[in-house]
Amino acid sequence: MIYFELAGAPRGKERVKQARDGHSYTPERTVTFEGRLAYAAQLAMGDRPPFEGPLRLEVTMHMPIPASKPKAWRSAALRGDIRPTVKPDWDNGGKLTDALNLIVWIDDKQIVSGHVEKWYSDRPRTEVRVTPINPAEGIFA
Known part of the structure; x- marks a missing residue:
């Protein structure tokens, strides 16, 4: 199992945009967030190779509480x-x-089970947990 978190307000993947000249691009905010997420994953994985086989992914987004709320x-x-x-x-x-x-897996097609939750927190962050699934037993390893 691997667990890591990325400090700061969670971001979702934005849609690919199309420039006036016709080429497509990923918005800079998404590229930056994905880069930070990849770096946090590299630190958590250390020297371990990417997971092989089926995986369960859990993502918990801890959203900032709006300052305007009582x-x-x-x-x-x-x-x-x-x-x-x-x-x-x-x-x-x-x-x-x-x-x-x-980094964490060879390809995200290995994710066969997933769960995403959103909560409010005074410490905004994105938490990621990846657990290998033992296919012979049908349970998490």
């Missing part, structure tokens, strides 16, 4: 009574897995 709302959000219904979309949080190819 104290009672903030307390409820920190307890988990209020959950974020703001961007990024949960599925775009999971799509950032391309950044971990050849």
